[in-house]
Amino acid sequence: MPGDTFAQPLANRFAFVTGGTSGIGLAIARGLAAAGATVRVSGLTDHEVAAATTAGEDAVRLDVADGDAVEAVIGRLNRLDVLVNCAGMIRRGAEHEADVFEQVVGVNLVGTMRCCTFARPLLARDGGSIVNIASMLSFFGGGLVPGYSASKGGVAQLTRSLAIAYAADRIRVNAVAPGWIATPLTEALQADEARSRAILDRTPLQRWGKPDDIAGACVFLCTPAAAFITGAILPVDGGYLCA
Numbered sequence: 001m002p003g004d005t006f007a008q009p010l011a012n013r014f015a016f017v018t019g020g021t022s023g024i025g026l027a028i029a030r031g032l033a034a035a036g037a038t039v040r041v042s043g044l045t046d047h048e049v050a051a052a053t054t055a056g057e058d059a060v061r062l063d064v065a066d067g068d069a070v071e072a073v074i075g076r077l078n079r080l081d082v083l084v085n086c087a088g089m090i091r092r093g094a095e096h097e098a099d100v101f102e103q104v105v106g107v108n109l110v111g112t113m114r115c116c117t118f119a120r121p122l123l124a125r126d127g128g129s130i131v132n133i134a135s136m137l138s139f140f141g142g143g144l145v146p147g148y149s150a151s152k153g154g155v156a157q158l159t160r161s162l163a164i165a166y167a168a169d170r171i172r173v174n175a176v177a178p179g180w181i182a183t184p185l186t187e188a189l190q191a192d193e194a195r196s197r198a199i200l201d202r203t204p205l206q207r208w209g210k211p212d213d214i215a216g217a218c219v220f221l222c223t224p225a226a227a228f229i230t231g232a233i234l235p236v237d238g239g240y241l242c243a
């Protein structure tokens, strides 16, 4: 029935969310499950995986910088319809060191590409879709975080490029660009009163975002309602970009 399709648009679909043990990724995983999908999440550490498992998630450990591990955990799935690349890191203040820069780009950008590459044959079986997590720093620079900014600018361009490359396989590739969201990743920023005030002053909706604010947009991009959307970078930012 069409009504069921709208209520559970991802019924019988299998979704994998990297970085899904925490923050934005965990909210996305729960949103996908509420839309009917069967969902597996991954996290970087045993501690994160154990906490997510205790909270009821199907969670596995995966370092997206490790090609063999990505092949084993994503490439050898029996089925995959939705891939959300949410694993990410930031090293505020340390990213002018080349080693740190390389590590951040390796996780956020190369890790995203690696997961897409291993997921592609599985997603191609039944018109799957990918959502990458970009950032406000996909659109402008960050003096304290050149690696993070370069990686997220790269994620936007990667999204557009793979949208073209994977279209023949009926795989849609989009990105969500979150504004400033209260998660462990932004704890230092939230605690920095001046920076937090500056962020709120420029955000028309006048608050920090919540992980759930990102989940709805991400779920939408994975459903048949978005069947003609590919290569889009959707800001979910309380209006920050337009202010």
Ligand code: NAD
Pocket: 018, 019, 020, 021, 022, 023, 024, 025, 042, 043, 044, 045, 048, 062, 063, 064, 065, 085, 086, 087, 088, 089, 107, 133, 134, 135, 136, 177, 178, 179, 180, 181, 182, 183, 184, 185, 186
């Ligand atoms: P978070 O710290 O709560 O979650 C980060 C997740 O990434 C965790 O599950 C962690 O295990 C995983 N991770 C980190 N390094 C990894 C690696 N090498 N391999 C695999 N997994 C790894 O942070 P969050 O704020 O929820 O961030 C999630 C994503 O959203 C990131 O890509 C981040 O860049 C992006 N983002 C966050 C904000 C924000 O304001 N919080 C804004 C824009 C974009």
